[in-house]
Amino acid sequence: MEEFEDKGGVGRTELENLGEFGLIDRLTQDLPIHNPQSTLKAVGDDAAVLKVPEGHVQLVSKDLLIEGIHFDMTYCPLKHLGYKAIAVNLSDIAAMNAKPLQVLVGIAVSNRYSLEALEELYAGMRLCCDRYGVDLVGGDTTSSVSGLCISVTVLGSALPERVCYRSGAKENDLLCVSGDLGGAYAGLLLLEREKREFLANPNVQPDFKDFSYVLERQLKPEPRTDIVDLLARLDVKPTSMIDISDGLASEILHLSKESSCGCMLYQSKIPVDAETCKALEIFNILPEVAALSGGEDYELLFTISQKDYEKIKDVPEIRIIGHMVEAAQGNYMVPENGTMIPLTAQGWQAFNKR
């Protein structure tokens, strides 16, 4: 995490002294091009010019991140925020079983932010772009009345026969998940606790030792493009796929609905990291609750045909957590002993009063 260390004391240059074009020039100077055959013209004109690789289709997605809704500047460093803004978008392309190639970034900021603050934000964005071989090809920078609004558009490509939709799952397909779940939510709980304590007594230093993994899960999620590559190497094409942004329950219900299936999820198979469990204990939250409803893990959830079972059964990064059934059977979590629990989407509801 060396590249995330706070350098401190970087000064303050007011945005109004730069103007819109000056700011864009500063933020986008020396951008590397990782995909020269696809990125023909990046920033600097009315639009970016791209070439989709021969025979490929293109994937496009976008996400908005709003201060006070998706992030809290009290505990979210700008560099991490920039990294996360890119990462969650790359995750949408991975969720189509495709490779992200380009991003465009729009930001609206109030004068409360300095040039140096935005440079930190962009440094995090660049770091994520560099790590995943993605080009930042354009965007828009403007002012806002209050707060920070980040809009990222991501473009990627895949051979058409490799693209995975939410709608392809069939009865008896195996339900699989990458990595482990609930960590991002555990990290959020820790950060919110520290915020409350900080507001009560600003002299208290945060005590985050032993929780670096869950904090990183919350502040700096990684898109699972490696799983896309792994599935290609294993010669497995998922029948359906989605990324886990709103919690496992909500995403399972999306796959089931779009595929006209039901699903049986085996409670004991849900992968939760030991550190996540330890952090959740502090808040008296069961690991499966965090996995089902916590959100922001950005792991991939997908279904595979039973004929592919042998290919993935020993892959450590992939866990089989259930199977699809006919729609009439519904969607349930199946404990080892006990009553089946109906799955409900208690995921993140953007418009609820919270």
Add this chain to the structure above:
Amino acid sequence: MEEFEDKGGVGRTELENLGEFGLIDRLTQDLPIHNPQSTLKAVGDDAAVLKVPEGHVQLVSKDLLIEGIHFDMTYCPLKHLGYKAIAVNLSDIAAMNAKPLQVLVGIAVSNRYSLEALEELYAGMRLCCDRYGVDLVGGDTTSSVSGLCISVTVLGSALPERVCYRSGAKENDLLCVSGDLGGAYAGLLLLEREKREFLANPNVQPDFKDFSYVLERQLKPEPRTDIVDLLARLDVKPTSMIDISDGLASEILHLSKESSCGCMLYQSKIPVDAETCKALEIFNILPEVAALSGGEDYELLFTISQKDYEKIKDVPEIRIIGHMVEAAQGNYMVPENGTMIPLTAQGWQAFNKR
């Protein structure tokens, strides 16, 4: 303008009663597909799936529109705002001499907005998409702490040899503009005057008769995709092109800088509509000042080789307004009689205190 008439009394459904997915379903239901060979999968998955037409390159651009910065809800009806949000993005693709095919829309709204308000916004977006044969293929809907934030991404395509950059202008090329200028600024001045009068006395009815053209220029600009088609029919490929969002002066300076040229602009050739002149007179503003610095006209500014002069000289929608010179000569407006006036970018500066 029948489709822009206020239907009134549409009720109020709170967003929190719908949830994020319910809202997205409502706003994106029954979206038509105008480009079935290019738009393979629109809304409803983690990303849209597109196919760029054979042999074409792709153009991508994005713009943010922020309440209180780019629009004022006091006088900007939501349906017009939706139309404009799409139109200004299509204009960016036209400015590359390309055809827009798809848009993605992200909106962040506070609970102050109702479902019906957002439906009005989307109705305007759909109207513009339908008029220009563009597909709405995805997006993101979330809440904001305050106000409305609209993020639009536009995708288009062109044969690579038809793409026009800002950087291709050569010495002696002719500088051309479509349509007429200053109208959008004149419309803004009228609307701001009415706002002041309304705030002073809410019983005063706005007096907008005789000014429908300039109001429409401000509230409902049209992207000049027709000029892109016209140039193709005339077999003219501009050597450089840009759209006029920030005012003629600022855009000329962009073309000059990116092309390493200077420019002589003939003051008497700048096209300004009679109604625009009449509106500007109320505010004691010279027509050329509004054209140079007003912004938001969304006309196309481009340069052509002198060999193409005969092809465009009698086209009513295109005016030759100057010519490019070597960089050392600088950028000037040339009056019929008098001293040459250096062009400076007094365009819209997003971060100025206003």
